[in-house]
Amino acid sequence: xxxxxxxxxxxxxxxxxxxxxxxxxxxxxxxxxxxxxxxxxxxxxxxxxxxxxxxxxxxxxxxxxxxxxxxxxxxxxxxxxxxxxxxxxxxxxxxxxxxxxxxxxxxxxxxxxxxxxxxxxxxxxxxxxxxxxxxxxxxxxxxxxxxxxxxxxxxxxxxxxxxxxxxxxxxxxxxxxxxxxxxxxxxxxxxxxxxxxxxxxxxxxxxxxxxxxxxxxxxxxxxxxxxxxxxxxxxxxxxxxxxxxxxxxxxxxxxxxxxxxxxxxxxxxxxxxxxxxxxxxxxxxxxxxxxxxxxxxxxxxxxxxxxxxxxxxxxxxxxxxxx
Amino acid sequence: xxxxxxxxxxxxxxxxxxxxxxxxxxxxxxxxxxxxxxxxxxxxxxxxxxxxxxxxxxxxxxxxxxxxxxxxxxxxxxxxxxxxxxxxxxxxxxxxxxxxxxxxxxxxxxxxxxxxxxxxxxxxxxxxxxxxxxxxxxxxxxxxxxxxxxxxxxxxxxxxxxxxxxxxxxxxxxxxxxxxxxxxxxxxxxxxxxxxxxxxxxxxxxxxxxxxxxxxxxxxxxxxxxxxxxxxxxxxxxxxxxxxxxxxxxxxxxxxxxxxxxxxxxxxxxxxxxxxxxxxxxxxxxxxxxxxxxxxxxxxxxxxxxxxxxxxxxxxxxxxxxxxxxxxxxxxxxxxxxxxxxxxxxxxxxxxxxxxxxxxxxxxxxxxxxxxxxxxxxxxxxxxxxxxxxxxxxxxxxxxxxxxxxxxxxxxxxxxxxxxxxxxxxxxxxxxxxxxxxxxxxxxxxxxxxxxxxxxxxxxxxxxxxxxxxxxxxxxxxxxxxxxxxxxxxxxxxxxxxxxxxxxxxxxxxxxxxxxxxxxxxxxxxxxxxxxxxxxxxxxxxxxxxxxxx
Numbered sequence: 001x002x003x004x005x006x007x008x009x010x011x012x013x014x015x016x017x018x019x020x021x022x023x024x025x026x027x028x029x030x031x032x033x034x035x036x037x038x039x040x041x042x043x044x045x046x047x048x049x050x051x052x053x054x055x056x057x058x059x060x061x062x063x064x065x066x067x068x069x070x071x072x073x074x075x076x077x078x079x080x081x082x083x084x085x086x087x088x089x090x091x092x093x094x095x096x097x098x099x100x101x102x103x104x105x106x107x108x109x110x111x112x113x114x115x116x117x118x119x120x121x122x123x124x125x126x127x128x129x130x131x132x133x134x135x136x137x138x139x140x141x142x143x144x145x146x147x148x149x150x151x152x153x154x155x156x157x158x159x160x161x162x163x164x165x166x167x168x169x170x171x172x173x174x175x176x177x178x179x180x181x182x183x184x185x186x187x188x189x190x191x192x193x194x195x196x197x198x199x200x201x202x203x204x205x206x207x208x209x210x211x212x213x214x215x216x217x218x219x220x221x222x223x224x225x226x227x228x229x230x231x232x233x234x235x236x237x238x239x240x241x242x243x244x245x246x247x248x249x250x251x252x253x254x255x256x257x258x259x260x261x262x263x264x265x266x267x268x269x270x271x272x273x274x275x276x277x278x279x280x281x282x283x284x285x286x287x288x289x290x291x292x293x294x295x296x297x298x299x300x301x302x303x304x305x306x307x308x309x310x311x312x313x314x315x316x317x318x319x320x321x322x323x
Numbered sequence: 324x325x326x327x328x329x330x331x332x333x334x335x336x337x338x339x340x341x342x343x344x345x346x347x348x349x350x351x352x353x354x355x356x357x358x359x360x361x362x363x364x365x366x367x368x369x370x371x372x373x374x375x376x377x378x379x380x381x382x383x384x385x386x387x388x389x390x391x392x393x394x395x396x397x398x399x400x401x402x403x404x405x406x407x408x409x410x411x412x413x414x415x416x417x418x419x420x421x422x423x424x425x426x427x428x429x430x431x432x433x434x435x436x437x438x439x440x441x442x443x444x445x446x447x448x449x450x451x452x453x454x455x456x457x458x459x460x461x462x463x464x465x466x467x468x469x470x471x472x473x474x475x476x477x478x479x480x481x482x483x484x485x486x487x488x489x490x491x492x493x494x495x496x497x498x499x500x501x502x503x504x505x506x507x508x509x510x511x512x513x514x515x516x517x518x519x520x521x522x523x524x525x526x527x528x529x530x531x532x533x534x535x536x537x538x539x540x541x542x543x544x545x546x547x548x549x550x551x552x553x554x555x556x557x558x559x560x561x562x563x564x565x566x567x568x569x570x571x572x573x574x575x576x577x578x579x580x581x582x583x584x585x586x587x588x589x590x591x592x593x594x595x596x597x598x599x600x601x602x603x604x605x606x607x608x609x610x611x612x613x614x615x616x617x618x619x620x621x622x623x624x625x626x627x628x629x630x631x632x633x634x635x636x637x638x639x640x641x642x643x644x645x646x647x648x649x650x651x652x653x654x655x656x657x658x659x660x661x662x663x664x665x666x667x668x669x670x671x672x673x674x675x676x677x678x679x680x681x682x683x684x685x686x687x688x689x690x691x692x693x694x695x696x697x698x699x700x701x702x703x704x705x706x707x708x709x710x711x712x713x714x715x716x717x718x719x720x721x722x723x724x725x726x727x728x729x730x731x732x733x734x735x736x737x738x739x740x741x742x743x744x745x746x747x748x749x750x751x752x753x754x755x756x757x758x759x760x761x762x763x764x765x766x767x768x769x770x771x772x773x774x775x776x777x778x779x780x781x782x783x784x785x786x787x788x789x790x791x792x793x794x795x796x797x798x799x800x801x802x803x804x805x806x807x808x809x810x811x812x813x814x815x816x817x818x819x820x821x822x823x824x825x826x827x828x829x830x831x832x833x834x835x836x837x838x839x840x841x842x843x844x845x846x847x848x849x850x851x852x853x854x855x856x857x858x859x860x861x862x863x864x865x866x867x868x869x870x871x872x873x
Binding site for chain 2: 107108109134135148149153154178179186187191194199200202
């Protein structure tokens with residue numbers, strides 16, 4: 001089925017990032033319109049919902065562009081004004097919404113940070129994780145000041161995606177999508193265990209965890225060439241989502257904040273936006289020239305009709321879309 | 324009569340009495356150590372003239388009993404000692420439980436056989452009953468996870484809060500197959516450290532390869548690796564390696580070989596120029612070709628590349644760029660070398676680890692099991708080191724031995740789960756045995772189930788008695804409360820087993836039950852004791868045997 005469900009707005013913003021690797025929106029995006037775009041030429045900040053962008057590294061007075069591969073806001077951004085950016089060999093942190101930055105180096109040789117994720121209880125535990133392309137998972141206990149590799153049991157160090165359980169304070173569970181499938185940690189990232197995700201169906205490029213994970217144990221995994229997979233038992237067993245028929249790598253997976261009450265899923269491939277309102281049983285697919293090369297996306301509010309989505313492309317554009 | 328048979332053989336009815344006397348001596352020495360409130364056993368040390376050794380471990384006590392003066396009783400004592408020693412080596416704990424189970428089963432069995440039952444038939448029915456017990460224990464087993472639960476399991480073994488907490492934390496991190504090295508520490512406390520990546524106990528061929536003299540080690544980033552067990556005598560043999568590396572643009576090279584002659588080493592040192600090429604050379608880990616082949620297989624899966632094997636007639640003349648393995652980082656010092664971020668195919672690595680795990684689970688050979696455990700733990704990519712300190716050498720040695728035993732038990736609990744401790748799991752097997760008893764027809768069969776039903780309460784009775792409590796009252800309380808309860812002798816009250824407060828490693832309970840009961844069943848069939856005078860073998864540990872899959 002290929003129905004038009006996603007309307008692409010007229011806003012196609014050209015940034016000077018060359019290619020966009022990651023997008024992130026402030027937890028209070030609806031009020032402040034604050035979002036970040038990380039790309040080959042650095043990090044850009046927008047205070048108007050993505051309509052205009054400014055250099056977030058202006059205070060660093062860089063002589064050459066600092067490639068930025070991941071970006072994340074603190075869950076308590078409204079108070080601590082903290083955001084993190086993954087750069088080659090390290091993680092930058094800012095405590096003043098990007099005005100100034102502090103550097104924390106990761107171990108040598110410089111890792112390529114693919115993803116950053118903060119504990120849902122970051123305010124209390126100060127815990128955050130960085131996934132790296134060839135070096136597995138780095139863990140910081142002290143709000144990003146220092147980092148250490150924690151890869152016990154992680155037999156595949158090519159990390160593409162990392163998600164943390166919303167109930168992390170109790171279950172200490174997180175998942176990584178890697179070249180050969182999905183690994184799970186149930187002790188706060190100290191040890192990793194294989195899941196039954198079929199190895200031959202990797203790499204897993206994107207993961208999305210149910211906001212109601214404590215009760216439903218649901219997690220989705222988007223692969224490069226083997227479609228969409230889901231588990232409803234906390235990653236112990238996996239099955240392919242039967243309604244998924246769109247070819248191509250699934251770069252982004254986003255679940256509605258009220259999932260499964262509102263069972264909406266947004267999946268972004270490199271050429272299409274796919275939206276399901278029934279937990280993945282059926283999909284409405286939008287393809288257009290503008291959507292070619294989408295690498296990242298963020299849905300700052302929800303996936304209800306009229307909700308805004310930001311998409312980043314590999315030619316440095318940000319697309320502002322409406323569901 | 325052969326030369327070694329100087330003392331007359333012992334026949335029935337003395338056999339049972341003599342055997343029983345010897346076995347009772349050992350069991351009664353160990354019995355006070357069972358439970359969370361053990362009594363101490365003081366063993367005199369005649370050789371060094373120092374004060375007695377204070378022990379609360381059944382396995383250690385059993386090891387210390389070398390010989391009984393009465394040669395007839397000695398056979399029984401050594402039979403039990405051998406069984407306990409093996410159990411200690413295999414599981415790290417459970418010896419006191421096995422000892423009291425042995426005693427209760429054997430003594431009751433002797434009574435039955437003396438009353439006219441057939442010993443061989445009785446043994447057969449006892450073995451049937453033991454399978455029922457193992458099945459029931461398996462049913463009660465549940466997985467264990469989290470530092471708190473692991474600490475509790477460790478504490479049941481070592482009763483050392485500091486050690487338990489550290490082992491709980493360590494195993495929470497390294498997992499069931501993770502690598503833990505327990506070493507003697509310099510200070511007085513326990514300390515742990517975690518090492519990223521994998522390392523082997525083989526160092527650099529030459530200290531001239533050390534680049535960082537403050538840390539006395541060298542590191543290479545984005546290194547190419549040549550894996551081999553070749554013995555290189557001529558420098559010319561290494562030229563293809565260096566030429567191929569240069570042509571392929573590999574600027575940092577780790578060469579692993581079994582031997583390097585002085586001239587071959589000189590060639591490497593002459594070419595070890597950081598501005599052109601950094602070279603490290605280490606000896607192939609492992610003793611003998613089999614161990615080295617295992618290393619090479621694991622390392623090649625981990626880092627990619629092709630190992631060069633002496634046994635296959637390989638030479639470096641045929642080396643190609645794709646034969647090199649690669650890693651994000653390698654390091655080496657004079658004693659060890661390690662790899663971080665091997666660049667092998669992750670799917671091949673996962674399949675390889677899965678096949679080793681399967682072998683580990685299936686094999687009954689203890690030596691092979693140990694080797695497989697070590698190989699798996701290395702490949703999992705990280706290790707922990709626990710340094711055990713103390714006020715003097717003896718304390719350090721004793722605490723290190725305790726840490727090793729406890730670590731084995733915690734690892735077993737992680738791999739095979741936990742079951743209610745304090746004798747509760749064994750006691751909960753009685754209803755199943757009772758059902759078998761109700762259905763039994765043969766006298767030996769009925770006797771076997773009765774013996775086992777009685778024996779299964781022995782550990783609980785002993786634990787209670789050692790804690791200064793009345794066993795009969797506790798048994799009555801437990802019977803009233805039902806099978807989902809255990810008695811906490813520390814608190815003096817019943818607790819629900821679902822709380823997990825009194826868990827023991829399931830593998831230990833199962834192994835102790837099997838060892839104690841099955842050995843007793845076997846001992847009942849012994850009719851003649853033949854004493855040999857070549858006794859020194861008693862002082863040696865039993866040869867590594869087979870591990871029964873329970």
